[in-house]
Amino acid sequence: xxxxxxxxxxxxxxxxxxxxxxxxxxxxxxxxxxxxxxxxxxxxxxxxxxxxxxxxxxxxxxxxxxxxxxxxxxxxxxxxxxxxxxxxxxxxxxxxxxxxxxxxxxxxxxxxxxxxxxxxxxxxxxxxxxxxxxxxxxxxxxxxxxxx
Amino acid sequence: xxxxxxxxxxxxxxxxxxxxxxxxxxxxxxxxxxxxxxxxxxxxxxxxxxxxxxxxxxxxxxxxxxxxxxxxxxxxxxxxxxxxxxxxxxxxxxxxxxxxxxxxxxxxxxxxxxxxxxxxxxxxxxxxxxxxxxxxxxxxxxxxxxxxxxxxxxxxxxxxxxxxxxxxxxxxxxxxxxxxxxxxxxxxxxxxxxxxxxxxxxxxxxxxxxxxxxxxxxxxxxxxxxxxxxxxxxxxxxxxxxxxxxxxxxxxxxxxxxxxxxxxxxxxxxxxxxxxxxxxxxxxxxxxxxxxxxxxxxxxxxxxxxxxxxxxxxxxxxxxxxxxxxxxxxxxxxxxxxxxxxxxxxxxxxxxxxxxxxxxxxxxxxxxxxxxxxxxxxxxxxxxxxxxxxxxxxxxxxxxxxxxxxxxxxxxxxxxxxxxxxxxxxxxxxxxxxxxxxxxxxxxxxxxxxxxxxxxxxxxxxxxxxxxxxxxxxxxxxxxxxxxxxxxxxxxxxxxxxxxxxx
Amino acid sequence: xxxxxxxxxxxxxxxxxxxxxxxxxxxxxxxxxxxxxxxxxxxxxxxxxxxxxxxxxxxxxxxxxxxxxxxxxxxxxxxxxxxxxxxxxxxxxxxxxxxxxxxxxxxxxxxxxxxxxxxxxxxxxxxxxxxxxxxxxxxxxxxxxxxxxxxxxxxxxxxxxxxxxxxxxxxxxxxxxxxxxxxxxxxxxxxxxxxxxxxxxxxxxxxxxxxxxxxxxxxxxxxxxxxxxxxxxxxxxxxxxxx
Numbered sequence: 001x002x003x004x005x006x007x008x009x010x011x012x013x014x015x016x017x018x019x020x021x022x023x024x025x026x027x028x029x030x031x032x033x034x035x036x037x038x039x040x041x042x043x044x045x046x047x048x049x050x051x052x053x054x055x056x057x058x059x060x061x062x063x064x065x066x067x068x069x070x071x072x073x074x075x076x077x078x079x080x081x082x083x084x085x086x087x088x089x090x091x092x093x094x095x096x097x098x099x100x101x102x103x104x105x106x107x108x109x110x111x112x113x114x115x116x117x118x119x120x121x122x123x124x125x126x127x128x129x130x131x132x133x134x135x136x137x138x139x140x141x142x143x144x145x146x147x148x
Numbered sequence: 149x150x151x152x153x154x155x156x157x158x159x160x161x162x163x164x165x166x167x168x169x170x171x172x173x174x175x176x177x178x179x180x181x182x183x184x185x186x187x188x189x190x191x192x193x194x195x196x197x198x199x200x201x202x203x204x205x206x207x208x209x210x211x212x213x214x215x216x217x218x219x220x221x222x223x224x225x226x227x228x229x230x231x232x233x234x235x236x237x238x239x240x241x242x243x244x245x246x247x248x249x250x251x252x253x254x255x256x257x258x259x260x261x262x263x264x265x266x267x268x269x270x271x272x273x274x275x276x277x278x279x280x281x282x283x284x285x286x287x288x289x290x291x292x293x294x295x296x297x298x299x300x301x302x303x304x305x306x307x308x309x310x311x312x313x314x315x316x317x318x319x320x321x322x323x324x325x326x327x328x329x330x331x332x333x334x335x336x337x338x339x340x341x342x343x344x345x346x347x348x349x350x351x352x353x354x355x356x357x358x359x360x361x362x363x364x365x366x367x368x369x370x371x372x373x374x375x376x377x378x379x380x381x382x383x384x385x386x387x388x389x390x391x392x393x394x395x396x397x398x399x400x401x402x403x404x405x406x407x408x409x410x411x412x413x414x415x416x417x418x419x420x421x422x423x424x425x426x427x428x429x430x431x432x433x434x435x436x437x438x439x440x441x442x443x444x445x446x447x448x449x450x451x452x453x454x455x456x457x458x459x460x461x462x463x464x465x466x467x468x469x470x471x472x473x474x475x476x477x478x479x480x481x482x483x484x485x486x487x488x489x490x491x492x493x494x495x496x497x498x499x500x501x502x503x504x505x506x507x508x509x510x511x512x513x514x515x516x517x518x519x520x521x522x523x524x525x526x527x528x529x530x531x532x533x534x535x536x537x538x539x540x541x542x543x544x545x546x547x548x549x550x551x552x553x554x555x556x557x558x559x560x561x562x563x564x565x566x567x568x569x570x571x572x573x574x575x576x577x578x579x580x581x582x583x584x585x586x587x588x589x590x591x592x593x594x595x596x597x598x599x600x601x602x603x604x605x606x607x608x609x610x611x612x613x614x615x616x617x618x619x620x621x622x623x624x625x626x627x628x629x630x631x632x633x634x635x636x637x638x639x640x641x642x643x644x645x646x647x648x649x650x651x
Numbered sequence: 652x653x654x655x656x657x658x659x660x661x662x663x664x665x666x667x668x669x670x671x672x673x674x675x676x677x678x679x680x681x682x683x684x685x686x687x688x689x690x691x692x693x694x695x696x697x698x699x700x701x702x703x704x705x706x707x708x709x710x711x712x713x714x715x716x717x718x719x720x721x722x723x724x725x726x727x728x729x730x731x732x733x734x735x736x737x738x739x740x741x742x743x744x745x746x747x748x749x750x751x752x753x754x755x756x757x758x759x760x761x762x763x764x765x766x767x768x769x770x771x772x773x774x775x776x777x778x779x780x781x782x783x784x785x786x787x788x789x790x791x792x793x794x795x796x797x798x799x800x801x802x803x804x805x806x807x808x809x810x811x812x813x814x815x816x817x818x819x820x821x822x823x824x825x826x827x828x829x830x831x832x833x834x835x836x837x838x839x840x841x842x843x844x845x846x847x848x849x850x851x852x853x854x855x856x857x858x859x860x861x862x863x864x865x866x867x868x869x870x871x872x873x874x875x876x877x878x879x880x881x882x883x884x885x886x887x888x889x890x891x892x893x894x
Contacts, residue, residue: 011587012176012587012588013175014172014176014207015170015171015175016170019168020209031168032166032168032210035168035169035170036168039168053582053583053587055587136207137587137588137593138590138592139590238893241893242893242894244893245892246892247893247894373751373770374732374770377713377751378713378732379693379695379713379714380715382693382713403888403891405886406885414774418753418772418775418777419772419774419797420773420774420885422885422886423823423885423886424822424885424886424887424888426770426796426820426822426888428770428820432747432766432769433727433728433731433747433750442688442709443709445688445689446688446689446709446713446728447713449661449662449665449689449692449693449712450692450712450713451693452669570894571894
């Protein structure tokens, strides 16, 4: 399956990955409208971690053995059979936050509404996740690990 | 006390319709021009500190930013230009020598732009490089005056050939020392040279351990400071270049300020952390041409005559005599750096006023060496500045064996020629050692860009040559008949050894 | 291996030496040396040379650990950019001894010319040491970035054993001078102090090496006779520029 590899030595901490994640998950898909009108309603699936001059962009690792799927009490967290990505079915999510606690990467957040979980969905429908496509320094790289 | 005499050189324009307050510009400007006001929820820009590097403009996801030079600052004055006035303000406030970076930007004539190339028509058919072989392979090193063969049915070459550098394209990466540029930039140049089949020059920074794997595509430099120079360094590389001068600052030495001497640089240059790295003006063992010959042979002995040993000189008055002396002193190649050559730091007065154009220097040196019958004893490499493939072709036509590109390579890696290299705050991660900034130059991307540049030029050179009806770079070399001058005086045409357009 | 250098060009002499070194030869005696240049260039540790005659310029240039004894005077450029090794000169030496030297030791019985030790540097365990037996010329230790230079004035000459512009541009290392040094002889970057106990220990050890090589009594040299020259700053040119 396609996976995003983090090359932290090349991350410049600019935050463009977060910007484009917001746009991708907006209704308008237009950067100016997304930020003007929809920004508060979207939590980006990728987050830039910074410490001094070190930085890297972290998103859900779509683990083979996902602790969040184990922890989810409603079955909202599930694996998409086609892409292998771990997705959250917001219709089923009841906001118990067990997934947030279980995730070893801290990649799950509370959604903007405060009611359901939110995380990276590997940009379903796109060939290349937008964080990868828009990183100016190739600090996020898309790789196929061969498992389908 | 604030410097109230000095003024901003650039103005930042932020389109409020397009700015989405994403703060990418805030994070990316090393000069702290942009800042986010949390209370107002808005990004503000302090144009005063802007150096015009365009980092924020390039990364802004909505193209909301633009930078323009401050105009109409002073009553228009062709003599007291805004720059001249600002220079005095700066010196009056701070005292000290004015520093700057990159090559001479003054509006003096660029002679490459006053030379035109030929194309063949009718009687001499042009050649199509896409379908026919075109030879750009170039060898740098001393060539024998004649070749002796042992007779017989299968003649064997008897003459011993001296050591040569083999270039797949007649362009090399010029001297940019690790210290003036970041490690990532140095590594990218070495890797790209290795991939394309040409050479990069270490400059006076020594040979970093990480670059050693590419040493057979490196020319190492022995400069007046002798930093990092030992027998291993000399023997690891493909060739050794003795630096006598540099086009951007002929006649003076170099100075890497102590704050730029990080742990890595300290180890590569073999000097203590935080000490100034001072390169004296002359090599103190070279006070005459005979002394130069002595050092050339000291290096040849140390490298057991297995590598070409060359000399780099700045283009100054009497360059032909100096170059002739260097060739007779035993140099296998002579690199001449014209007054437009770049630098990480040089006193502004020297950079802008000392030295002569490479076009004239090259023409004079090539002609003189031919006159004296010693043109084959050393290859001529020229630098300062080659901005495109056409400049390279013109240089070869004037007599060069190969061209060094410095600024061109940096621009390919992202440089925007803001000329603030000496501050160590290069936003593109090139002319800096700040770990926050050096991350910005991903060597993989930089290598790709450099290789793209050289490959595009390689193809363009082939196209131009094919258009001239020649299929080997030897047929172009020194063939001044392929050049015509335009907008040049008789004297200039004479000095370049070319005819006027129409003749 | 004994080589008669008479009539040989330096290139032939050095080729013979290098070939022998490659084949494993470690000890050389060179006779009738007269102006042959670059002897010892780039040669590493484990090899030694006994030179009878006057070697030419750039003796031991870029040398990397070998040992050389010169049984006569030496010329200019001895140990030019030398990285490691030991040289003992039973005579005088010329100008720019130890130019850009980075490590190793040179012991000169007599005097040296000008610009001795210019731009020598120390790094890590590498520490270049030069000992001059009698006097040194102008610009001693110019641009010195590290290392140790000692001028012994062993013949107790009147006046100063060093010339003018001593230590000009110095930004590292130490110069020990036995005898008088006036302020006007010093570069602007140089400070002077008497030799303290710590410095004397190092200096004594070096003097002992010199005395061992030339059969002298180390007891002749006392700490009070010396001064130590050192740089005011490792960044003497920090305030030159307008940014």
